[in-house]
Amino acid sequence: MQRLGVALFSAVIVTGCGGLESTQDPTSTSTATSSSDLVTADAAPDGRGNSAREHGKKEESRQGGSSTVISYHGGPVLLGTTRVYYIWYGNWSGNTAGTILEDFANSVGGSPYFNINTTYWNGAGTHVSNSVAFGGSTTDNYSFGTSLSDAQIRSVVNSAISSARLPKDTNGVYFVLTSSDVGASSGFCTVYCGWHTRASIGGSDIKYAFVGNPDRCPAACAAQTVGPNGNAGADGMASVIAHELDEAVTDPDLNAWYDRRGAENADKCAWTFGTPFTTGNGALANVTLGTRSYLIQQNWVNSGAGRCAMSY
DSSP states (O other): OHHHHHHHHOOOOOOSSTTTESSOOOTTOOOOOOOOGGGGOOOHHHOOSSOOOOHHHHHHHHHOOOOOOOOOSSSSOSSSOOEEEEEESOOOTTOTTHHHHHHHHHHHHTTTTTGGGGGGGGGTOOOOEEEEEEEEEEOOOTTTTEEEEEEHHHHHHHHHTTTTSSSSOOEEEEEEETTOEEETTTTTTTTEEEEEEEEEEEEEEEEEEEEOOOOGGGHOOOSSSOTTTSSHHHHHHHHHHHHHOOOOOOOSSSEEEEEEOOOOTGGTTTTTSSEEETTTOOEEEEETTTTTEEEOOEEEEEEETTTEEOOO
């Protein structure tokens, strides 16, 4: 899960539910090691991996630094082409997020960034492919009002599939994207910025994610107040979508790739951005996908000693 971040040049980064809290610059690529990496009992992930600031402080004092080892636990990964589906929940009228985020889904596959996920494999030794396609989108006009429970988010996904507004796709990841007037009762803006999970929907194993609009809480869920595409909320959502997509591909059923504290690959690099560049509107970005630039969080390269990076 993408838990709370801070503005790009604020001082605090938090990784892993019970992970590392540091005062390094978010553009740093450094990671931390811990002698506790040698402990063999791994905490299972819940798709909600990166702690909010206050939660992280409590967990850090109890568990120490973050693990640098990520291990395979026997579960599936998504193979072949992963299809991304968007469910636009709430009011998106006149918002440029639609084109910005659909462009992201259409261009992230085949990129050096998404290629990081090819360093993960299943029990047969078959690696994740560097292939993503945008599968389509649908809208949901406040079917559950402006505060969603986790169960209601699942129902939003179920409704989109059962009504055939979106296809039922076991190789897809369905993103529930909420407008800025919509909250989530389990902790959007106070505990997390997004998360991913899976459920049996229509008798199939369906992977889905929640990503809230950082315009609702920019200090918590946006890395900067001006986005490279001129829409701070959508640009912030692109970063969280990238984070959750990386995790959903390499740990779709929450039983494949994670470290001993339950931190999935993107959790280990949360709110770190490598070396960004300045775009024409003064915003920072660290990757160009298609015709757009984005500032998205790094991912964990599962090769050698492992590292956070923007490409592989």
